[in-house]
Amino acid sequence: MIVPYGNVLLLAIILFLLGAVCSISRRNLLMILIGVEIMLNAAGLAFVAASLKWRLLDGQAFVLFIFAVAASEVAVGLALIVYSQRRTGSLNADQYNQMKG
Amino acid sequence: MTLYAVTFYVLAAIVVLSTLLAIIQRQVIHAVVYLIVSFFATGLLFYLLGAPFLAALEVIIYAGAIMVLFLFIVMTVRAESGEDKGEIYQWLPAVILGIISLFVGGVLIFEIPGSKTGLSTGMATPSAFGQFLFKNYWFPVEIASFLLLIGLVGALYLGRRESRKGSEDRR
Numbered sequence: 001m002i003v004p005y006g007n008v009l010l011l012a013i014i015l016f017l018l019g020a021v022c023s024i025s026r027r028n029l030l031m032i033l034i035g036v037e038i039m040l041n042a043a044g045l046a047f048v049a050a051s052l053k054w055r056l057l058d059g060q061a062f063v064l065f066i067f068a069v070a071a072s073e074v075a076v077g078l079a080l081i082v083y084s085q086r087r088t089g090s091l092n093a094d095q096y097n098q099m100k101g
Numbered sequence: 102m103t104l105y106a107v108t109f110y111v112l113a114a115i116v117v118l119s120t121l122l123a124i125i126q127r128q129v130i131h132a133v134v135y136l137i138v139s140f141f142a143t144g145l146l147f148y149l150l151g152a153p154f155l156a157a158l159e160v161i162i163y164a165g166a167i168m169v170l171f172l173f174i175v176m177t178v179r180a181e182s183g184e185d186k187g188e189i190y191q192w193l194p195a196v197i198l199g200i201i202s203l204f205v206g207g208v209l210i211f212e213i214p215g216s217k218t219g220l221s222t223g224m225a226t227p228s229a230f231g232q233f234l235f236k237n238y239w240f241p242v243e244i245a246s247f248l249l250l251i252g253l254v255g256a257l258y259l260g261r262r263e264s265r266k267g268s269e270d271r272r
Contacts, residue, residue: 002105002149006216011113013206015120017199022124025192030129030175034136037167038120041143044155052151052220057233060152060225061241064234067162068245072252074167078174079259085178 008049015042027093029081033074040070105222108149115142133171140164150220154227 016039023035044063051059085091088098116139123135144159210216234242 001103001219001221003109004217004219006210007109007113008150008220009210009216010207011117013203013210014117017203017206018117018120018124020202021192021195021199024198025195026124027191028129030171031124031132034129034132034171035124037163038124038136038139041140041163044159045143045146048147048150048152048155049220051225052223053215053218055223057225057230058237060155060230061234061238063152063155064158065241065245067158068249071162071167072248074170075252075256076259078170079256082174082178083259091178 005049005053009046012042012046012049015039015045029084029091029093032093033077033081036077037070037074040066040073105149109146112142112146112149115139116146129175130172133168133175137164137168140168151223151225152230153224154230 019035019038019042021035022038023032026032026035044066047059047063047066049059051057051063081091084096088096090096119135119139119142123132123139126132126135140159140163144156144164147153147159148156
């Protein structure tokens with residue numbers, strides 16, 4: 001026996017909320033994207049623990065798809081960040097108010 | 102308390118502490134380096150929970166590729182342009198909501214049946230995992246590869262240098 005199943009889920013919840021707090025409270029676009037990465041990682045941890053609990057490999061397959069989604073998301077997200085930094089000259093999310101009349 | 106449990110708690114402490122240190126850093130580059138530590142420890146947790154192939158992928162993709170990509174972008178864009186001032190009205194509501202959600206989630210987790218049962222050790226070998234994946238999930242694998250291709254094309258399109266027409270009225 002390693003640990004009770006609830007402890008792993010609690011760790012995943014803590015990690016997910018850390019990522020969510022980072023993503024909500026920061027203004028830097030890079031930190032917002034980092035928060036999203038932390039949240040995806042926490043979801044993967046919960047999937048692996050569930051896969052071990054029920055002795056099914058489906059959870060690990062889903063973690064593989066989470067990896068694929070995270071990789072493509074970070075590629076497009078970083079390209080968007082570089083693009084908007086080139087256009088506005090800032091990474092601060094508060095300064096993207098060009099549509100204000 | 103077995104050796105597995107001690108390993109789990111040490112790794113969990115490393116993960117939570119390094120993630121917490123990462124999200125409170127002012128400089129993005131420090132946050133990225135702390136997150137590399139966090140993802141290494143998460144990879145070891147995957148190994149402990151019986152997924153050695155995913156542990157290798159976690160180190161290769163997350164700690165290797167994604168974080169190095171973040172490092173490159175942090176070095177490329179100007180560092181001072183995304184300054185967080187860190188006012189209290191900005192992070193205090195998020196922290197309060199996070200603590201409430203953690204409390205509710207913890208109560209919910211330990212109320213459901215089966216959460217007290219211990220996880221016994223197991224190991225899915227990479228060959229068994231690969232056979233399972235391509236036997237049951239071959240179509241989602243193709244979709245995932247297509248998603249990666251679309252991400253590549255989108256990143257190339259967004260990241261191209263504006264050379265010819267339309268470059269004057271953009272800025």
